[in-house]
Structures are given as structure tokens and as C-alpha cells.
Amino acid sequence: MAAVRDYDDIPGTYVFDGRRSQQGYHLNMFCMSLNIEANRERFGADEHTYLDGFDLTLSQRQAVLERDWLGMLRLGGNIYYTFKLAIFDGLSMQDVGGSMSGISSQEFTQMMIDGGRPVAGNRRIGESPESPSS
Amino acid sequence: MTTIIGGIGTSHVPAVGAAIDHGKQEEPYWRSYFEKIQPAREWMASQRPDVCIVVYNDHASAFSLKLIPTFALGVATEFQPADEGYGPRQVPTVQGHPELAWHLAESLIGDEFDITIANEMDVDHGLTVPLSVMFGEPDAWPCRIIPLCVNVIQYPPPSGKRCFDLGRAIRRALDSYDGSDADSMKVAVFGTGGMSHQLQGERAGLINTDFDHAFMDELIAQPGVSCGRPHDEYIREAGSEGIELVMWFVMRGALDDHVDEVFRMHHVPTSNTSNGLLILQNAH
Numbered sequence: 001m002a003a004v005r006d007y008d009d010i011p012g013t014y015v016f017d018g019r020r021s022q023q024g025y026h027l028n029m030f031c032m033s034l035n036i037e038a039n040r041e042r043f044g045a046d047e048h049t050y051l052d053g054f055d056l057t058l059s060q061r062q063a064v065l066e067r068d069w070l071g072m073l074r075l076g077g078n079i080y081y082t083f084k085l086a087i088f089d090g091l092s093m094q095d096v097g098g099s100m101s102g103i104s105s106q107e108f109t110q111m112m113i114d115g116g117r118p119v120a121g122n123r124r125i126g127e128s129p130e131s132p133s134s
Numbered sequence: 135m136t137t138i139i140g141g142i143g144t145s146h147v148p149a150v151g152a153a154i155d156h157g158k159q160e161e162p163y164w165r166s167y168f169e170k171i172q173p174a175r176e177w178m179a180s181q182r183p184d185v186c187i188v189v190y191n192d193h194a195s196a197f198s199l200k201l202i203p204t205f206a207l208g209v210a211t212e213f214q215p216a217d218e219g220y221g222p223r224q225v226p227t228v229q230g231h232p233e234l235a236w237h238l239a240e241s242l243i244g245d246e247f248d249i250t251i252a253n254e255m256d257v258d259h260g261l262t263v264p265l266s267v268m269f270g271e272p273d274a275w276p277c278r279i280i281p282l283c284v285n286v287i288q289y290p291p292p293s294g295k296r297c298f299d300l301g302r303a304i305r306r307a308l309d310s311y312d313g314s315d316a317d318s319m320k321v322a323v324f325g326t327g328g329m330s331h332q333l334q335g336e337r338a339g340l341i342n343t344d345f346d347h348a349f350m351d352e353l354i355a356q357p358g359v360s361c362g363r364p365h366d367e368y369i370r371e372a373g374s375e376g377i378e379l380v381m382w383f384v385m386r387g388a389l390d391d392h393v394d395e396v397f398r399m400h401h402v403p404t405s406n407t408s409n410g411l412l413i414l415q416n417a418h
Binding site: 005006007010011012013014015016017018021025028029031032034035036037040070073078079080081083084087088092093094096097100101102108111112113115116117118119122123124 | 149193194195198199200216217218219220221287288289290330332333334335336337338339340341342343345364365366369370371374375402403405406408
């Protein structure tokens with residue numbers, strides 16, 4: 001695989017490529033297991049024991065227990081998988097989106113109602129909001 | 135030979151399904167969106183397709199990282215709504231059309247599209263929400279459905295051009311279908327996903343309305359050119375999950391070169407997503 005990708009300069013974005021998929025396989029498969037109701041019950045009863053059944057790294061395990069949504073992405077999590085854990089917690093995509101971008105759920109929801117996060121200033125790392133569009 | 139009544143491009147936002155399932159359509163957040171899509175539902179009701187081919191992606195429901203088919207075609211008699219973590223959506227079971235689906239499989243593979251054949255495949259919001267968008271809340275879906283699942287979760291997804299070419303191959307298959315019901319069969323093709331949105335990372339919430347409209351304009355007028363857009367441009371301009379839009383090219387490829395725009399709707403936001411709905415028909 002190429003060392004540098006054409007999307008590596010996009011800010012705040014964790015493209016789920018082969019590198020991340022290798023890193024996050026067990027983390028994501030843990031999340032996937034929560035599709036089954038009996039597993040949700042077992043996880044709810046004892047998170048630590050349930051997590052012992054998956055080959056997570058210590059930092060992945062910690063990110064799960066602390067519900068560190070951005071941390072899970074950085075450790076190879078894929079949002080569609082990690083969101084299974086958010087569903088388990090009764091959270092919405094606005095809750096998780098706010099957490100990952102450092103604002104409250106209410107602020108995130110309002111940002112979406114106001115038209116969402118603008119692409120201007122968010123295309124490239126280091127780009128200022130005033131930069132002309134590409 | 136079947137008759138293609140049209141192509142539908144639509145977002146497949148889970149929150150739209152939840153709003154329908156939990157009776158929230160009249161709430162202020164949702165009312166405007168559901169009012170805007172009403173003409174599309176009326177068009178669909180007037181067209182009465184016999185079969186819909188729904189191009190969608192699975193979101194860690196039927197497939198996981200264990201096995202990642204780029205294109206998986208459902209040939210079963212029926213497909214159950216998946217449990218995505220909330221319990222399955224309380225929507226009708228999806229009835230397949232095995233005869234046409236197997237014809238598609240044979241024709242596509244003969245045409246050098248090496249698709250995966252799925253005999254058992256639960257279907258998640260990627261497929262059921264577009265049905266709810268177009269058909270509302272019937273006791274049973276009013277037509278047979280052939281699911282065509284595309285990987286857009288594990289990078290890299292197939293290119294827009296590959297999707298466009300697959301759509302053209304689907305069209306050749308529909309034109310050569312000679313099943314017992316072929317002459318009276320009306321088919322619609324759905325391309326789902328998008329529009330601009332990013333669910334993940336510090337850039338979550340990205341929306342690009344200008345991109346969305348340009349995408350629809352180009353999909354109509356010059357799909358053979360716009361299908362060449364590279365993946366990093368989707369991610370940069372339309373958000374990491376905006377790349378789902380490559381699936382709209384499968385729908386477009388199944389239509390004629392020249393199409394008429396029957397209906398267009400664009401609405402921000404539905405959940406964290408810019409929501410688009412486009413209906414195209416072969417030009418008269």
C-alpha cells in the first residue's frame with residue numbers, strides 16, 4: 001500500500017482503509033457483536049467480562065469503556081461499527097458527532113439545522129476558512 | 135424484455151426510517167422533509183413497478199469485516215429486516231424475485247462482472263429506508279425487490295465508473311430477460327446513499343449543497359464523464375460518507391443516455407445528512 005494517500009491531507013477524517021481495518025479488526029468485530037440481542041444483554045450485565053472475549057489492545061479496551069468516540073476512530077474503529085456501541089447507550093448520531101468534534105449535542109444539532117459544517121476551510125489541513133474553493 | 139419505468143436516486147438515512155416508524159412525520163423537524171417527498175410517492179404509486187432493483191450498502195448488518203463483497207446480489211425468495219442494534223425495523227419482509235435475480239447473476243457474470251451471489255442476506259436501513267421513502271407504510275411492500283449490495287464501508291469502494299458500467303450491464307440483462315412474466319414486467323432501479331455527509335471525526339457534520347446539486351446535474355447530463363470523479367474528491371468535497379453516491383451511477387447506467395428529470399428534492403438536514411431524492415425517466 002502507498003505510504004501517503006491522496007486523502008491524508010483532509011482534516012478530521014479517518015478514512016477506513018486497509019491500514020485502519022487491520023488496526024481495528026477486533027475492535028470493530030466487538031461492536032458488530034452488539035447486533036445480537038443476547039450479546040447486548042451480556043455486555044450490559046458486565047462490560048469487562050464481555051470484552052475479555054475479544055482481542056482488543058489495552059487502549060482500544062479503554063476507549064470502549066470510556067466511550068471515547070474519537071479515540072476509537074484513531075485506534076482503527078469504523079463509525080458504522082462504533083455506532084453500534086452508541087446505539088447500545090441510547091445515543092444519537094448528533095451526540096456522537098458532537099463528541100467527536102468537541103461541541104455539545106445541542107450545538108451539533110443546531111449546526112446541522114443551520115446547514116451543516118461548511119466545506120470552505122475544511123478541505124485541507126491548514127486551509128483557512130477564507131481560502132478559495134478548489 | 136422488461137420495461138424500465140425509471141431510476142430513483144435517494145438518501146437512505148436511518149433517522150428517516152425511525153421518524154416514519156415512530157410517527158414523527160408531523161413534528162416540526164420532519165414535517166418539511168415529508169411534505170417535499172410527497173410528489174415522489176405519488177409518482178411511484180402511479181407507476182406501480184413489479185420489481186425494484188435496489189442498489190444500497192450494508193452497514194455492518196449482513197456483512198462484517200469478516201467478509202466484504204464489493205457487489206452482492208440477493209437471489210432469495212425473501213429478505214428479513216436486520217437487527218442493527220435496536221431490534222429489527224418493524225417493516226414488511228422484503229419479497230425477492232429469484233427468477234429475475236438469477237438471470238441477472240448469470241447475465242452479469244457472463245458480462246464479466248464477478249458479483250457475489252447471496253442466498254441469505256438480511257437487509258438494513260440502506261435498503262428498507264428507500265422503500266419507506268417511496269412507498270410509505272404499507273402492510274406489504276407493493277412489489278418484488280432485488281437487493282444489490284455494494285461495499286462502500288471498507289475503503290476502497292468500487293469506482294463510479296465501475297458502478298456506471300455495472301448499471302449498463304444490468305440494463306443489458308433486463309433487456310434480455312425472457313422469463314414467463316417478462317413482457318408485462320415494469321422495473322424501477324434505485325441508487326441509494328449520500329448525499330454529502332460525514333458521520334465521523336472532527337469534521338463530522340460536513341454538508342456541501344453546491345456539490346449535491348452539481349452531482350445531480352452531471353448525473354443527468356454527462357454521467358459518462360462525472361463517473362470518473364476520484365474517491366478523494368468525494369471525501370474532500372462531500373464528506374467521508376458522501377462516497378456512497380457512487381451507487382447512484384448503477385441506477386444511471388441502467389437508464390438510456392438521455393433522461394428526463396421527473397422530480398428533484400434536496401433537504402438539509404435529516405440527522406447528520408444532506409438528503410436528496412431524484413427521479414429520472416428515459417427521455418421520450
